[in-house]
Amino acid sequence: MSQSVHLLTPSNLAVPKHNISFLSTFNRRLPVTTTTSTTAVYVFPKLSIRAASSDREPFVIVTDNGTSSLGLQPPTSQPDHALSSSIEVDAVTEAELRENGFRSTRRTKLICTIGPATSGFEQLESLAVGGMNVARINMCHGTREWHREVIQRVRKLNEEKGYAVAIMMDTEGSEIHMGDFGGASSAKAEDDEIWTFSVRAFGSTLPERTINVNYDGFAEDVKVGDELLVDGGMVRFEVVEKLGPDVKCRCTDPGLLLPRANLTFWRDGSLVRERNAMLPTISSKDWLDIDFGIAEGVDFIAVSFVKSAEVINHLKSYIAARSRDSDIAVIAKIESIDSLKNLEEIILASDGAMVARGDLGAQIPLEQVPAAQHRIVQVCRQLNKPVIVASQLLESMIEYPTPTRAEVADVSEAVRQRADALMLSGESAMGQFPEKSLAVLRSVSLRIERWWREEKHHEAMELPGVGSSFSDSISEELCISAAKMANNLGVDALFVYTKTGHMASLLSRCRPDCPIFAFTNTTSVRRRLNLQWGLIPFRVSFSDDMESNLNKTFSLLKARNLIKSGDLVIAVSDILQSIQVMNVP
Numbered sequence: 001m002s003q004s005v006h007l008l009t010p011s012n013l014a015v016p017k018h019n020i021s022f023l024s025t026f027n028r029r030l031p032v033t034t035t036t037s038t039t040a041v042y043v044f045p046k047l048s049i050r051a052a053s054s055d056r057e058p059f060v061i062v063t064d065n066g067t068s069s070l071g072l073q074p075p076t077s078q079p080d081h082a083l084s085s086s087i088e089v090d091a092v093t094e095a096e097l098r099e100n101g102f103r104s105t106r107r108t109k110l111i112c113t114i115g116p117a118t119s120g121f122e123q124l125e126s127l128a129v130g131g132m133n134v135a136r137i138n139m140c141h142g143t144r145e146w147h148r149e150v151i152q153r154v155r156k157l158n159e160e161k162g163y164a165v166a167i168m169m170d171t172e173g174s175e176i177h178m179g180d181f182g183g184a185s186s187a188k189a190e191d192d193e194i195w196t197f198s199v200r201a202f203g204s205t206l207p208e209r210t211i212n213v214n215y216d217g218f219a220e221d222v223k224v225g226d227e228l229l230v231d232g233g234m235v236r237f238e239v240v241e242k243l244g245p246d247v248k249c250r251c252t253d254p255g256l257l258l259p260r261a262n263l264t265f266w267r268d269g270s271l272v273r274e275r276n277a278m279l280p281t282i283s284s285k286d287w288l289d290i291d292f293g294i295a296e297g298v299d300f301i302a303v304s305f306v307k308s309a310e311v312i313n314h315l316k317s318y319i320a321a322r323s324r325d326s327d328i329a330v331i332a333k334i335e336s337i338d339s340l341k342n343l344e345e346i347i348l349a350s351d352g353a354m355v356a357r358g359d360l361g362a363q364i365p366l367e368q369v370p371a372a373q374h375r376i377v378q379v380c381r382q383l384n385k386p387v388i389v390a391s392q393l394l395e396s397m398i399e400y401p402t403p404t405r406a407e408v409a410d411v412s413e414a415v416r417q418r419a420d421a422l423m424l425s426g427e428s429a430m431g432q433f434p435e436k437s438l439a440v441l442r443s444v445s446l447r448i449e450r451w452w453r454e455e456k457h458h459e460a461m462e463l464p465g466v467g468s469s470f471s472d473s474i475s476e477e478l479c480i481s482a483a484k485m486a487n488n489l490g491v492d493a494l495f496v497y498t499k500t501g502h503m504a505s506l507l508s509r510c511r512p513d514c515p516i517f518a519f520t521n522t523t524s525v526r527r528r529l530n531l532q533w534g535l536i537p538f539r540v541s542f543s544d545d546m547e548s549n550l551n552k553t554f555s556l557l558k559a560r561n562l563i564k565s566g567d568l569v570i571a572v573s574d575i576l577q578s579i580q581v582m583n584v585p
C-alpha cells in the first residue's frame with residue numbers, strides 16, 4: 001500500500017548530502033507528487049504508516065540546517081518540565097569515552113564469575129575498573145549468605161563509585177555432580193588410582209580418595225565398564241566394581257578434581273541418561289535460590305540445564321508474580337542435548353542465552369561444540385536475544401599469567417562471531433590471575449572489533465523480522481535503516497531513547513560500526529543493557545518531546561566532555577518512532 005508523506009522543506013530542496021543516503025535507505029528516492037512553497041508531498045511506498053496509527057500524522061521532515069527526521073508525529077508534544085538535569089553513566093565507560101573517543105570503546109561485554117579469589121570489595125572494584133559489566137554468582141558453590149555479601153558489595157560499589165555492574169545469578173540445576181572435599185579446594189587424581197564414588201552420607205570428613213555424588217540413583221544406574229567423565233572429560237575414570245552405595249573407579253585420564261564438578265557417564269561411546277534425565281531443571285534448592293535472587297534484586301537469572309521452553313515460561317511467570325517490578329531477565333543456559341534439540345523455542349522464550357561449553361562438551365563430542373556455539377550465537381542474533389559465550393576461554397590463566405595462543409584464538413573467534421558477551425569462570429572465581437584474565441578479554445575484544453571495522457566486514461547476515469505487532473515492525477525497520485545509515489555516513493554515535501530497552505536491543509542486533517548511546521529512564525533497564533553488544537547505557541529522565549530530549553542530552557553530555565560540537569549523531573526513539581540525523585550543535 002502506498003502512503004502519502006509530507007516532506008517539509010522550509011526554503012528549497014537543497015538537501016544536505018547525508019539526507020540523500022537517508023532517503024536511499026528505503027532503496028529509492030521518494031518521488032515528488034505535488035509541491036507547495038513549503039511542502040512537498042512524496043509517495044512513500046514501503047511502510048503503510050497511516051494504517052498503523054490513524055491519530056498520528058506520518059511525516060518526513062528535511063530542513064536545510066542539517067537535521068532531518070522520519071517518523072510519526074506525536075499526538076501532542078509535551079512540555080519539558082519533567083526533565084531532571086542529571087545523567088548517569090558508568091564511571092569506567094565515561095573514563096574510556098573521554099580517553100579514547102567514541103569509536104574505540106569496547107563493544108563486547110565481559111562477565112566475571114565471582115568466587116573466593118574475587119569476592120572482596122577491593123578485588124571487585126579492580127574487576128569493575130578492568131571492565132567487568134556483569135558479576136556472576138554461581139549457586140553451585142558457596143552459601144546464600146556468602147553470595148548476599150558479594151551482591152551487597154557490588155551494589156555498594158555501584159552506588160558509591162559510580163559503576164553499573166549488573167548481577168547474574170546462575171542456578172545449580174539438578175544434574176549429577178560431586179560433593180565438596182570437606183574443606184580442601186581441590187584434589188588430584190593420578191593415573192590408575194582407584195577412587196570411590198559414593199552416594200553414602202559421610203560426616204564432615206571423607207575417607208581418602210572418596211567422592212560424594214549428589215544423585216541417589218547413581219550407584220544403581222552405572223554399570224561396570226562405564227566411563228565416568230568429570231567436567232566433561234577434564235578427568236576420566238572407568239567403573240571397575242559396584243559395592244552397594246559405593247562405586248569403585250580407576251582413573252584413566254589424570255587431572256584436577258574441583259568441588260561440585262559435573263559428572264556424566266558414558267556407555268559404548270554415548271552419554272547414559274537413565275532416570276537422571278527425569279531430574280527437574282529447577283530443583284527445590286534452585287527455587288529457594290531463585291527466591292533469594294528475587295529478594296536481592298539480581299538483574300539476570302541464568303538457568304542451568306534448560307531442556308525446553310516450558311521451564312523458562314514457568315520461571316518468567318513466577319518472577320512476574322513475585323518481583324516488585326518483574327524486571328529480572330531470564331537467561332537459558334544451553335548445555336545439554338535436549339537444549340540443542342529445542343534451541344529455537346528455548347531462545348524465543350528466554351531473554352538471552354549462554355553457550356555453556358563446559359557441560360555442553362560433556363554431553364556432546366568435543367568436536368561438535370564449535371558448530372553448536374556458532375549455531376546458538378546465530379539463532380540468538382536472529383531472534384534478537386543477547387548471547388554469552390562461556391567456559392574455558394582462558395582456562396590456563398587459572399594457573400599462569402599469560403594465555404595460550406589457542407585460547408586467544410578462541411576468544412577472538414567468539415568476538416568475531418559478534419557474541420554479546422564473554423564470560424570468565426574459574427579464571428576469575430578461583431584463579432591466580434583474575435584481573436589479568438579480564439585484561440586479556442578486554443584487549444583481545446578491542447583488537448578484533450577494530451580489525452572487523454577496518455576490514456569493513458559489513459554484515460551479510462539476514463535479520464528476519466521479529467516484531468509481533470506492526471508498531472514493532474516499524475521499530476525494527478527504523479533500527480535497521482538507522483544502523484545502515486550510521487555505517488554509510490560514518491557517524492560518530494547512534495543515540496537511542498528507550499523506556500523498556502527494546503529499541504536499544506534492536507539497534508545492537510544490527511552490530512553497527514559506531515557505538516550506541518542508550519538512554520533509558522530506569523536504573524534496572526540501564527543495568528540490564530550492560531549485557532548487550534555495543535550499548536553504552538545512560539540513565540536520564542526524558543519526556544515525549546524528542547527535540548527537547550536531544551537538546552537536554554547534548555548539553556549534559558557536552559558538559560561532561562563526552563561529545564563535542566560537530567559530532568555527527570543519528571538518533572532513534574521508541575517514544576516518537578523516528579530517525580534523526582544531526583550534528584551536535
Ligand SMILES: Nc1ncnc2c1ncn2[C@@H]1O[C@H](COP(=O)(O)OP(=O)(O)OP(=O)(O)O)[C@@H](O)[C@H]1O
Binds near residue numbers: 116258260261358425
Ligand atoms: N562461590 C564460590 N565459592 C567457591 N568456589 C567457587 C565459587 N564460584 C566458583 N567457584 C570455583 O570456580 C570454579 C569455576 O566456576 P564455575 O562457575 O565455572 O563453576 P562450575 O563448577 O564449572 O559450574 P557451572 O557449570 O555452573 O559453570 C568452580 O569449579 C569452583 O571451584
Ligand SMILES: CC(=O)C(=O)O
Binds near residue numbers: 355
Ligand atoms: C557455564 C556453565 O555452566 C558451563 O559451561 O557448563
Ligand SMILES: [K+]
Binds near residue numbers: 139170304
Ligand atoms: K551453575
Ligand SMILES: [Mg+2]
Binds near residue numbers: 359
Ligand atoms: Mg554448566
